[in-house]
Amino acid sequence: MAQAGKGKLNFRCPSCFMRDLDIDMFYDKEKKEYYCLRCQYRGSEKDVLEKNEMARFRYGAMKKRFKMEDF
Amino acid sequence: MDKFIVNIIHRPEMVPEYAEKITGQGKGEDITRKDLLTESLDIFKTQQEIAHKNGLKTTIQMTYASLFNEEAVEIAKEHHEKYGDEIALTLLGLPCKEFRDKYKTKDFCIWMFSMEDKKSIVEDVFGKFYEKFGFYPESTGSYYMDADLINYIKERYPSVKCAVATCWEEGPKAYHTCNNSWYTLMDGGPWAPWIPSKQNTHAPAANEGEDSGIVAIPHLSRDLIACYDGNGSNFGTHPQNVLRGMIYDSKTWEYPYLYNLIDQYRSLAKYNNGYAYNMMFVGPGWMNKMGRWEAPYELLLKSYEDGCAYYGKLKKEGQLVDMTMSEFADHYRKKKSYTEPECALWRDILYGSDKQLFWYCDPFMRACVNMDQGGAIVDLRPYVAKLEWPVGIGTKHVQDASYPFLIQEKYRAGYFTHYAGEGTVRSAKLSYNGEEVDLCLCRTKAHFSNDNGRRTLTLDPVDIEFTGLNIKLQTEVIFKEGDSSIEIRRKILQSSDDSAKVTLNEYMVGCYGTTEYPEDMTSIVLQLTAVDGKTEKCRYDYKCRENELKGATSTAVSIPPIKTRVVMECDDKEATGYYKEGYAFSPMYTLGYKTEIGCGQEVTTWLRLEKEN
Numbered sequence: 001m002a003q004a005g006k007g008k009l010n011f012r013c014p015s016c017f018m019r020d021l022d023i024d025m026f027y028d029k030e031k032k033e034y035y036c037l038r039c040q041y042r043g044s045e046k047d048v049l050e051k052n053e054m055a056r057f058r059y060g061a062m063k064k065r066f067k068m069e070d071f
Numbered sequence: 072m073d074k075f076i077v078n079i080i081h082r083p084e085m086v087p088e089y090a091e092k093i094t095g096q097g098k099g100e101d102i103t104r105k106d107l108l109t110e111s112l113d114i115f116k117t118q119q120e121i122a123h124k125n126g127l128k129t130t131i132q133m134t135y136a137s138l139f140n141e142e143a144v145e146i147a148k149e150h151h152e153k154y155g156d157e158i159a160l161t162l163l164g165l166p167c168k169e170f171r172d173k174y175k176t177k178d179f180c181i182w183m184f185s186m187e188d189k190k191s192i193v194e195d196v197f198g199k200f201y202e203k204f205g206f207y208p209e210s211t212g213s214y215y216m217d218a219d220l221i222n223y224i225k226e227r228y229p230s231v232k233c234a235v236a237t238c239w240e241e242g243p244k245a246y247h248t249c250n251n252s253w254y255t256l257m258d259g260g261p262w263a264p265w266i267p268s269k270q271n272t273h274a275p276a277a278n279e280g281e282d283s284g285i286v287a288i289p290h291l292s293r294d295l296i297a298c299y300d301g302n303g304s305n306f307g308t309h310p311q312n313v314l315r316g317m318i319y320d321s322k323t324w325e326y327p328y329l330y331n332l333i334d335q336y337r338s339l340a341k342y343n344n345g346y347a348y349n350m351m352f353v354g355p356g357w358m359n360k361m362g363r364w365e366a367p368y369e370l371l372l373k374s375y376e377d378g379c380a381y382y383g384k385l386k387k388e389g390q391l392v393d394m395t396m397s398e399f400a401d402h403y404r405k406k407k408s409y410t411e412p413e414c415a416l417w418r419d420i421l422y423g424s425d426k427q428l429f430w431y432c433d434p435f436m437r438a439c440v441n442m443d444q445g446g447a448i449v450d451l452r453p454y455v456a457k458l459e460w461p462v463g464i465g466t467k468h469v470q471d472a473s474y475p476f477l478i479q480e481k482y483r484a485g486y487f488t489h490y491a492g493e494g495t496v497r498s499a500k501l502s503y504n505g506e507e508v509d510l511c512l513c514r515t516k517a518h519f520s521n522d523n524g525r526r527t528l529t530l531d532p533v534d535i536e537f538t539g540l541n542i543k544l545q546t547e548v549i550f551k552e553g554d555s556s557i558e559i560r561r562k563i564l565q566s567s568d569d570s571a572k573v574t575l576n577e578y579m580v581g582c583y584g585t586t587e588y589p590e591d592m593t594s595i596v597l598q599l600t601a602v603d604g605k606t607e608k609c610r611y612d613y614k615c616r617e618n619e620l621k622g623a624t625s626t627a628v629s630i631p632p633i634k635t636r637v638v639m640e641c642d643d644k645e646a647t648g649y650y651k652e653g654y655a656f657s658p659m660y661t662l663g664y665k666t667e668i669g670c671g672q673e674v675t676t677w678l679r680l681e682k683e684n
Contacts, residue, residue, distance in 0.1 A: 009364070010361070010362065010364050011365055012365070017317070020244070020247065020248050021247065021248060021250060022250070022302070056317055059421055061421055061422060062320075062328060063320060064327060065330065066420055070418075071334065
């Protein structure tokens with residue numbers, strides 16, 4: 001296969017993101033998948049986006065707008 | 072009236088960090104690529120336009136590379152005239168063909184160069200700035216500015232009065248997040264503006280003699296809970312940091328967290344005599360047209376527009392004052408005394424945990440009190456030592472600019488350890504009939520007060536249940552302005568048995584260092600002092616030795632590598648002072664006092680930080 005490159009956006013590995021690691025993934029155009037150089041994650045763009053949603057689980061108050069009185 | 076101040080800072084960085092790597096993927100490195108230079112300047116222009124559109128003045132920090140670009144220079148002059156923007160000079164953005172040709176290196180962080188090169192670069196950059204503008208700047212900065220660098224700049228260019236001088240808790244955590252490739256190791260500094268001492272940038276000056284002559288501001292206003300535990304670059308008033316952390320709704324592109332963060336900073340006025348501060352400093356690499364990670368350019372742009380719009384709205388409502396860096400330095404000098412601390416009772420605004428931390432910073436220490444652990448001190452930096460810590464090539468610390476800790480619960484464990492050993496923390500244990508409870512397991516909340524220079528955290532009382540005895544205990548943590556000690560009071564407010572006594576064990580487990588990894592402890596000396604002045608000492612040798620002395624006037628530890636001495640004292644003259652040495656699997660030391668306490672009684676201990684001569 002030819003060498004991998006960057007995809008249309010520069011996705012990070014969602015598995016590594018969940019352990020506080022920002023690792024750019026590379027895109028294998030033959031397999032139509034992104035893969036991580038560091039860990040064993042690989043997945044389609046759809047899968048990456050789904051996993052990114054999953055990574056937000058820890059932000060329990062992400063959508064909450066606090067008031068000044070809350071501080 | 073409370074005053075909330077913002078500094079908006081832009082830099083025309085002709086070869087932005089990140090952008091070259093991203094836009095140039097699949098190409099050989101070429102920092103003179105025309106498309107890279109054009110895009111960089113376009114981003115700067117966009118940022119300026121957004122700020123001005125929202126009625127905000129900026130500080131334009133010219134980079135060395137931008138001083139070779141006539142258009143960038145002309146924009147700065149024009150915006151200074153038209154909008155009152157300050158033309159300043161940053162030591163970020165050094166990379167350009169001219170720089171690399173002269174210095175024959177790809178290094179770009181000013182604090183990592185040799186002192187000889189630092190001087191030479193400063194002369195070059197300031198000289199070029201003067202050549203273009205006909206005056207020397209009043210503001211400068213980098214991600215970190217070491218004390219020797221600041222002292223040199225102040226001596227050579229006395230007009231400089233303000234500098235971006237550290238990035239809060241950007242250390243090993245940021246390094247790890249960047250796959251161990253981003254060497255900005257600068258933990259342990261203030262999170263809000265301060266006057267750096269001549270000896271160590273992170274340690275605020277205690278008096279005029281220590282004053283470096285500048286007011287320092289942090290690079291970004293960061294989340295004081297999220298950044299302490301996680302990657303700092305996800306949780307700051309840098310809108311693209313919030314995107315980096317994926318802290319937005321991917322469908323609606325909304326990010327209330329950014330506004331919550333700004334608002335929580337606004338709220339800090341109530342702990343700091345009506346003053347609160349924010350800064351936003353986004354390098355152009357974060358708004359490049361290729362997008363950044365998952366975020367397309369449109370989202371990057373939107374976040375910056377929204378950030379500026381919010382500051383602009385606050386300004387229109389009279390709730391914010393925008394200043395340039397040099398204006399802020401003048402304001403800060405008038406507003407703050409050397410010994411006035413910076414305080415922040417900070418709540419979680421991201422994870423929904425309701426956790427609360429209190430951060431305290433003055434010329435003698437930086438401390439973090441964790442209310443989720445019963446008011447335990449979980450981070451402690453002894454600024455009192457004013458540790459001289461040269462950094463850069465040719466020193467012992469080429470990259471590591473962090474101010475050393477005595478306690479750091481994330482790097483050297485806190486209350487919880489795996490199977491064996493102890494972690495660093497300052498807490499207390501209560502025991503009764505063979506049962507023991509550590510206050511680290513008693514979650515509570517704090518209330519702040521300031522009474523004649525005594526900043527007091529009064530914690531909500533906690534219930535402690537033993538078999539056959541229930542007690543209600545209250546903790547107060549007191550920081551006295553101008554003093555290098557932390558006073559902790561424990562009082563039993565109620566007891567199911569008024570005649571019962573419990574054993575109170577006040578303790579501090581400490582070590583020293585700047586990273587997760589243990590240091591050589593063999594120069595450390597532990598000491599107990601009796602009422603007659605006699606002392607019992609133990610030189611650290613990993614032998615797990617312990618010693619105690621009833622009626623000890625103090626128990627102390629000397630840590631020569633960081634020129635620091637820690638002394639614990641107790642108001643109960645019958646209390647038993649002790650120390651513990653630690654061992655190879657637990658390379659810590661412990662200082663403590665044990666005494667009996669009953670209903671209605673109170674025990675006070677002090678932890679004093681001293682400079683070890």
